[in-house]
Amino acid sequence: MMNSEQYREHIERTFNAFCKIVLCHAALGAYKKLRKKQQFEVSLDYLREFDFEPVATTDECFVKYDVPTTFTICGKTVIVENEHLAAALFRLPEKRREVLFLWYYLGYSDAEISKMCGISRSAVFRRRKNALRFMRKEMEALENEE
Incomplete structure (x- = not known):
């Protein structure tokens, strides 16, 4: 042991x-x-011995320079804050602008817009499609001007 x-x-x-x-x-x-x-x-x-510039930046995304543009569609007011977008929307024909606002801003469907405007659903679709094509060209032209 x-x-x-x-x-x-x-x-x-x-x-x-x-x-x-x-x-x-x-x-x-x-x-x-x-x-x-x-x-x-x-x-x-x-x-700390060195004198540094303060490390900061200001974000200008939320700074509003101008008064937002307002549109009235079917008795409802739509506010557009982007200047380029508002300018392109002003250049759009009234019927196409109305369809765009009803679809994108106010959330109506094609069937509801067709009943409100007294046109067919396919006409609403064509107006929206043509309006978007026009808006794309206008926005590109406005960006190229700057």
Whole structure:
């Protein structure tokens, strides 16, 4: 029994020594990494000595320069804030503009628009398709002018 107890103590001591060596090498590796990082990193206290411009920008997406354009269709007011879009919509014939507003802004279906305007559903579809084609050309022309 003595031999087995001595053998077990020997195994425990060997394992403890092994663990201590592993931990020591892990700590040395961590210190080595920290020293390498410190060579390339700059303290923020050092950066305060320089006078930097404030890092900021202003977002002009939500700034309104002009009064939005309003259109009245079937007794309902539609507000268009984009100047180019409003200019292109003004150039559209009245019937096509009405179909566009009823479809896109007020959410009516082709059948509902055809009943309101007294025309067929296919005529509503053609007016909307032609209006979109015209709007695309107008918007491209306005973008090219700038």
